Amino acid sequence: MRYGAVFPTVEIGKDPGAIRAWTQAVVDMGFERIVAYDHVLGAVHADREPKLWGPYTEHDEFHEPIVLFSYLAALTTDIELVTGVVILPQRQAALLAKQAADLDLLCGGRLVLGVGTGWNYVEYESLGMEYRNRARRMEEQVRVMRELWTKPVVDFDGQYHRVPRAGIAPLPARSIPVWFGGSAEPSVRRAARMGDGYIFGNTGTRIDAANAILREELEANGRTWADFPRDAVVHLQRGEDELAPEIASWKASNPQWISLSTMANRMFQGMTPINAVDDQIAMLERALAFAKAA
Numbered sequence: 001m002r003y004g005a006v007f008p009t010v011e012i013g014k015d016p017g018a019i020r021a022w023t024q025a026v027v028d029m030g031f032e033r034i035v036a037y038d039h040v041l042g043a044v045h046a047d048r049e050p051k052l053w054g055p056y057t058e059h060d061e062f063h064e065p066i067v068l069f070s071y072l073a074a075l076t077t078d079i080e081l082v083t084g085v086v087i088l089p090q091r092q093a094a095l096l097a098k099q100a101a102d103l104d105l106l107c108g109g110r111l112v113l114g115v116g117t118g119w120n121y122v123e124y125e126s127l128g129m130e131y132r133n134r135a136r137r138m139e140e141q142v143r144v145m146r147e148l149w150t151k152p153v154v155d156f157d158g159q160y161h162r163v164p165r166a167g168i169a170p171l172p173a174r175s176i177p178v179w180f181g182g183s184a185e186p187s188v189r190r191a192a193r194m195g196d197g198y199i200f201g202n203t204g205t206r207i208d209a210a211n212a213i214l215r216e217e218l219e220a221n222g223r224t225w226a227d228f229p230r231d232a233v234v235h236l237q238r239g240e241d242e243l244a245p246e247i248a249s250w251k252a253s254n255p256q257w258i259s260l261s262t263m264a265n266r267m268f269q270g271m272t273p274i275n276a277v278d279d280q281i282a283m284l285e286r287a288l289a290f291a292k293a294a
Contacts, residue, residue: 001256004080036063096145144163178194181199183206189217
C-alpha cells in the first residue's frame with residue numbers, strides 16, 4: 001500500500017514558507033504522492049438558481065495546481081504530483097496539454113493528471129465554458145491531449161476541438177497518465193474505457209459499489225483489474241471510529257493507494273482545529289499511523 005497526502009489548500013494560506021515546510025514534512029514522513037484539488041474561482045452561494053450544492057464558496061482559498069506543482073517540483077525530487085482533480089472542461093485542452101507537458105518535463109516525469117467535470121456552473125460561466133456538455137467535451141479533450149503529447153504534429157477534427165496540423169514543443173518524454181476522479185457511475189465507466197487510473201473522492205459503501213462497477217467495466221473493455229491503479233481520499237475529519245472499517249474495506253479491494261486529507265478545519269478525535277501548518281503536519285503524521293494500522 002502506498003500513501004498520498006492531500007495538499008490542504010483551503011487552510012494552508014499564502015506563505016511560501018508554510019507550503020515549503022508542509023511539503024518537506026510530507027516527504028520526510030514517507031508519503032509518495034501529493035494530491036492537489038482545483039478551483040479557479042469561488043462563487044457566492046446565496047440567491048442562485050439552480051442552487052450551488054458544493055462545499056466551497058468565495059471565502060475558500062485555492063492554489064492553482066499546475067502553478068503550485070511548479071513550485072513543489074523545485075522542492076522535491078521523487079514524490080508524485082497529482083491533480084485530484086483538475087476541472088478539465090473549464091480549460092482549453094491544448095493549453096493544459098502544453099502546461100502539463102512542460103511541468104512533467106521539468107519535474108522528471110512525476111505528474112499524474114487527474115481530471116473531472118466539477119460541480120460549479122458559475123465557475124464554468126465565468127471562464128467562458130459550456131457546463132451542460134462538460135462530460136462529452138472532457139472525453140474529447142483527453143484524446144486531443146494524448147495526441148499532442150505523443151505526436152510532433154497533430155491534425156485533429158472533432159466535435160468540440162480542431163487542431164489543424166499543429167503541435168506542442170518540446171514534447172514530454174511520455175504520454176502523461178490521465179486519471180479520472182469522483183465516484184459517479186458515468187465517471188467510473190469512463191475511466192475504465194479510457195483512463196490510466198481512478199481517484200475516488202471518499203471511502204465507504206458507495207465507493208465499494210463504485211469499485212464493483214469499475215471492475216466490471218474494465219473486464220468488459222478487455223482490461224486487467226490488477227493492473228489498473230486506484231486511489232481513495234480519506235477525509236480525516238470524520239473520525240477514527242467511522243473511518244477504520246472503511247479503510248479496511250478499501251484495503252481489502254487490493255488498491256495501490258490511499259490519500260489522506262486534513263482539510264475542512266474540524267477536529268480529529270480531540271485534536272485542535274488545524275489551520276496552522278504545524279497542526280496540519282501533526283494531524284497528518286497521526287493519520288498516517290492510523291491508516292497503516294486500520
